[in-house]
Amino acid sequence: MSILHGFYFAFGLVVGSFLNVCICRIPRGESVVSPRSHCPGCGAAIRPHDNVPLLSYLLLHGRCRSCGESISLQYPVVELATGLLFYACAAEWAFTPPTFVYSLFLALLVILVFVDYQHQILPNVVTIPGTIAGILLSPWQAEGTSRDFLSVAAASALNPDGYETLLPWVGSVLGALIGGGILLVVGFAYQLVRRRAGLGMGDVKMMAMVGAFLGWRSALLTIFAGSFAGSIIGLFLIMFKGKNLQHKLAFGTFLGTGAAAVLFFGASFLGWYAGPR
Ligand SMILES: [Zn+2]
Numbered sequence: 001m002s003i004l005h006g007f008y009f010a011f012g013l014v015v016g017s018f019l020n021v022c023i024c025r026i027p028r029g030e031s032v033v034s035p036r037s038h039c040p041g042c043g044a045a046i047r048p049h050d051n052v053p054l055l056s057y058l059l060l061h062g063r064c065r066s067c068g069e070s071i072s073l074q075y076p077v078v079e080l081a082t083g084l085l086f087y088a089c090a091a092e093w094a095f096t097p098p099t100f101v102y103s104l105f106l107a108l109l110v111i112l113v114f115v116d117y118q119h120q121i122l123p124n125v126v127t128i129p130g131t132i133a134g135i136l137l138s139p140w141q142a143e144g145t146s147r148d149f150l151s152v153a154a155a156s157a158l159n160p161d162g163y164e165t166l167l168p169w170v171g172s173v174l175g176a177l178i179g180g181g182i183l184l185v186v187g188f189a190y191q192l193v194r195r196r197a198g199l200g201m202g203d204v205k206m207m208a209m210v211g212a213f214l215g216w217r218s219a220l221l222t223i224f225a226g227s228f229a230g231s232i233i234g235l236f237l238i239m240f241k242g243k244n245l246q247h248k249l250a251f252g253t254f255l256g257t258g259a260a261a262v263l264f265f266g267a268s269f270l271g272w273y274a275g276p277r
Contacts, residue, residue, distance in 0.1 A: 019111055023078065039066060040069075145171055174216050178219060183204045184204050210255070227254070229258060
């Protein structure tokens, strides 16, 4: 851990503070830039020295300075989570380009996880630009993201002599198509069998974004991880909280957490699964 890692953690806290604004305002269709933040209790503008990530929450004991209304725990949780995720990116990729590409990816996931948890929606203004960003940034993703038989075969078919330069782009586009496509097919099949909508198009677009950043193998792993975690939590709710099967769990919240786990641990899992080479 260097001083640079510490700065990047602090930068993550500041970004997390902005993500809180996005999480609150995007579902309401409001601008994330203006006006300045206000207390939802009394409407008082939040002064800059009360808007320091994490520290202000601790110093104010989680209450508004003007009216004493308690501040949602979401604010420090999102700030700390973003700080730690940014730190993890710096530690994993040592400030090479993937550090910044995946910091952006994780910031988008944080918005989706919290918005879906609170509102059961995955806004297009996050998932669609996110998918495009994933494809555009593919040359700066980690080595090996698209180094799979399908992407190599497709890139070689398109350009046999220079497939290496084409590979990241092909891998990212394939990731978006397969990641989103699998959920589209599963949702359509569910609708045929159960005669009601199972998955939203928001989940499909979110998985297209995950595939664009991580490639199709990690997208599949994310769907497995998200479904597995969702089933465990769902069973727990049915057994201990008396919720019935129709109770809607926010699938995007599980997919987002799964994608973050796959980003950091998926390569070793896939390597282990494929066996020693
Ligand atoms: Zn207030």
